[in-house]
Amino acid sequence: MKGREFKDAMYEGLAKLMRAIANPARLEIIEMLSQGEKSVEGVVEATSLTVANASQHLQVLKNNNIVKSRKEGHYVFYSLINNEFMGLYQHITKYAVSEIAELEKTLNRQRDDNHALNSVSLDELERMINDKNVLLMDVRPSVEYEFGHITGAISVPMSDLLCCLKDFSKDREIIAYCRGPFCVLADEAVKILSENGYKVRRLDEGYPEWKMRHLHESN
Amino acid sequence: MKGREFKDAMYEGLAKLMRAIANPARLEIIEMLSQGEKSVEGVVEATSLTVANASQHLQVLKNNNIVKSRKEGHYVFYSLINNEFMGLYQHITKYAVSEIAELEKTLNRQRDDNHALNSVSLDELERMINDKNVLLMDVRPSVEYEFGHITGAISVPMSDLLCCLKDFSKDREIIAYCRGPFCVLADEAVKILSENGYKVRRLDEGYPEWKMRHLHESN
DNA sequence: CAATTATTCAAGTGATTTATTGAATAAAGG
DNA sequence: CCTTTATTCAATAAATCACTTGAATAATTG
Numbered sequence: 001m002k003g004r005e006f007k008d009a010m011y012e013g014l015a016k017l018m019r020a021i022a023n024p025a026r027l028e029i030i031e032m033l034s035q036g037e038k039s040v041e042g043v044v045e046a047t048s049l050t051v052a053n054a055s056q057h058l059q060v061l062k063n064n065n066i067v068k069s070r071k072e073g074h075y076v077f078y079s080l081i082n083n084e085f086m087g088l089y090q091h092i093t094k095y096a097v098s099e100i101a102e103l104e105k106t107l108n109r110q111r112d113d114n115h116a117l118n119s120v121s122l123d124e125l126e127r128m129i130n131d132k133n134v135l136l137m138d139v140r141p142s143v144e145y146e147f148g149h150i151t152g153a154i155s156v157p158m159s160d161l162l163c164c165l166k167d168f169s170k171d172r173e174i175i176a177y178c179r180g181p182f183c184v185l186a187d188e189a190v191k192i193l194s195e196n197g198y199k200v201r202r203l204d205e206g207y208p209e210w211k212m213r214h215l216h217e218s219n
Numbered sequence: 220m221k222g223r224e225f226k227d228a229m230y231e232g233l234a235k236l237m238r239a240i241a242n243p244a245r246l247e248i249i250e251m252l253s254q255g256e257k258s259v260e261g262v263v264e265a266t267s268l269t270v271a272n273a274s275q276h277l278q279v280l281k282n283n284n285i286v287k288s289r290k291e292g293h294y295v296f297y298s299l300i301n302n303e304f305m306g307l308y309q310h311i312t313k314y315a316v317s318e319i320a321e322l323e324k325t326l327n328r329q330r331d332d333n334h335a336l337n338s339v340s341l342d343e344l345e346r347m348i349n350d351k352n353v354l355l356m357d358v359r360p361s362v363e364y365e366f367g368h369i370t371g372a373i374s375v376p377m378s379d380l381l382c383c384l385k386d387f388s389k390d391r392e393i394i395a396y397c398r399g400p401f402c403v404l405a406d407e408a409v410k411i412l413s414e415n416g417y418k419v420r421r422l423d424e425g426y427p428e429w430k431m432r433h434l435h436e437s438n
Numbered sequence: 439c440a441a442t443t444a445t446t447c448a449a450g451t452g453a454t455t456t457a458t459t460g461a462a463t464a465a466a467g468g
Numbered sequence: 469c470c471t472t473t474a475t476t477c478a479a480t481a482a483a484t485c486a487c488t489t490g491a492a493t494a495a496t497t498g
Contacts, residue, residue, distance in 0.1 A: 003403040003406075003407070004267065006325065006329045006403060007247065007401060007403065008243065009325050010322060010325060010326065010401045011243035011244075011246045011247050011401070012243045013315065013319060013321060013322045013325065014243070014246050014311070014312065014315050014322070015240075015241050015242050015243040015246055017311075017315055017319060018237055018240045018241035018242075018246075018311070019241040019485090021234075021237045021241075022234050022237035022238040022240075022241040023234050023237075023485090023486085024227065024230035024231045024233070024234040025230075025486085027230045027233050027234055027237075028226065028230050039444080039445090040444070040445060040446090041443095041444065041445090048223065049487095050487080050488075050489095051444080051445070051446095052445085052446075052447085052487085052488075052489080052490095053486080053487060053488080055444095055445060055446060055447090056446090056447095056486085056487085057486095059446085065318065065319060065320075071494095071495090073444090073495065073496070074442095074443055074444045074445080074494085074495055074496065075444065075445085075495095076444075076445065076446090082318070084314060084317070084318055085314070085318070087310075088310055088311065088314045091306075091307055091310050092233070092236075092237070092307065093233065095303060095304070095307045096232065096233050096236055098303070099284065099301070099303055099304070100232060100236060100284060101284075102232060103229060103232045103233070106225065106228050106229060106232065107229065110225045182226060182229045182230070184222040184225060184226065187222075188222070238454095238455090242455085242456085244456090244457095258474080258475090259474070259475060259476090260473095260474065260475090268457090269457080269458075269459095270474080270475070270476095271457085271458075271459080271460095271475085271476075271477085272456085272457060272458080274474095274475060274476060274477090275456090275457085275476085275477095276456095278476085290465090292465065292466065292474090293464085293465060293466065293472095293473055293474045293475080294465095294473095294474065294475085295474075295475065295476090
């Protein structure tokens with residue numbers, strides 16, 4: 001193989017992988033699957049995609065070795081192929097949020113609207129983890145909590161939040177977290193809780209970021 | 220801004236960045252610019268692009284905050300906007316080479332053809348760096364060497380290699396490096412040198428990877 | 439075994455991306 | 469000031485991508 005042919009093959013292969021990621025619907029699917037496996041139906045519920053369209057996107061991801069699938073009864077469950085990819089995806093989002101001014105601005109406006117601008121970083125969380133005056137709250141759907149959650153967190157899905165309000169003390173600071181920086185669940189939780197007089201902040205990132213960091217630390 | 224709108228804005232912004240990278244010509248340009256700034260003409264010489272086409276690709280990269288430009292006389296010099304992006308690009312290439320089977324295969328076949336399969340990693344290089352029996356050889360064009368090179372390397376551009384052969388000792392092991400894992404210069408150097416009876420291996424990666432690692436270590 | 443359900447397939451259309459071509463700028467030199 | 473040179477702009481055609489629609493599979497249930 002000549003030098004030019006080799007280069008063309010390598011850059012085309014790399015571009016193919018990038019093309020698989022270069023689509024908003026697929027990025028959202030990737031984020032969904034970072035929380036754990038989901039059926040096509042599960043993906044559809046959480047997005048604004050039609051079934052056929054979601055299936056097509058999932059197949060693109062599968063053909064590019066980003067997700068894998070497993071069949072069970074009627075359902076086909078999709079999940080991210082490995083943690084290496086999750087690390088890459090998180091690097092991409094982190095870069096985008098900190099270096100692309102427009103994205104940073106959109107993110108901050110969203111958090112501002114929900115009184116969630118004063119967020120907590122993972123570093124800070126690690127330092128607070130043994131503080132008994134802090135309550136760590138996972139506001140994702142309970143299936144996702146059950147699939148994996150930050151050590152010490154309690155599960156309070158958004159659907160239960162309003163009716164459970166009285167269970168929490170107003171003296172204890174609440175840290176809410178969800179799927180990651182692009183997920184709005186924690187923002188909504190912060191809005192509701194702070195409007196009801198609770199001391200609350202959101203975690204900058206989400207469960208997948210915590211998980212990746214934990215993987216690295218235990219090596 | 221509603222939750223759905225916010226998500227759409229974030230994922231669309233992320234996808235836009237990914238689209239800018241999801242093209243073989245632009246990936247090659249990014250790799251070129253990792254070696255230092257280049258004019259449009261400079262980019263054209265190193266690729267198979269026409270001038271107008273290269274200019275268009277450079278503008279896509281510029282509009283996505285990946286490269287910046289500076290004007291000097293007739294020329295417009297382009298360079299990567301910061302080291303953050305270089306880190307991301309290297310994460311992408313590293314992931315692709317180790318997780319995408321087809322790319323790994325193409326890379327290994329290329330190295331096999333050039334007797335360069337037995338390559339040296341950056342880790343190994345660090346350990347050998349003080350060994351007087353090892354000669355570290357930068358085979359990129361001399362402009363790129365002058366812009367920055369691995370400490371202790373000598374510059375032997377491919378154009379000079381054949382006529383300089385007699386200057387090197389056959390007892391001393393040679394480590395050749397170039398722009399990175401996708402660059403064929405070091406492979407070609409290994410082929411020539413080993414056919415002439417030298418002990419030679421190539422570095423797995425290239426100058427940009429060494430530079431990124433060095434940045435991190437000095438922090 | 440027929441009906442139901444989750445998913446995939448296939449075809450078609452509109453939108454986006456890419457490379458090419460030739461003309462237009464803009465800076466430098468004679 | 470005219471010519472040369474490097475780069476950019478604008479218009480086009482070909483290729484690819486994304487979403488929709490409706491039908492086809494394949495596993496499960498009554």
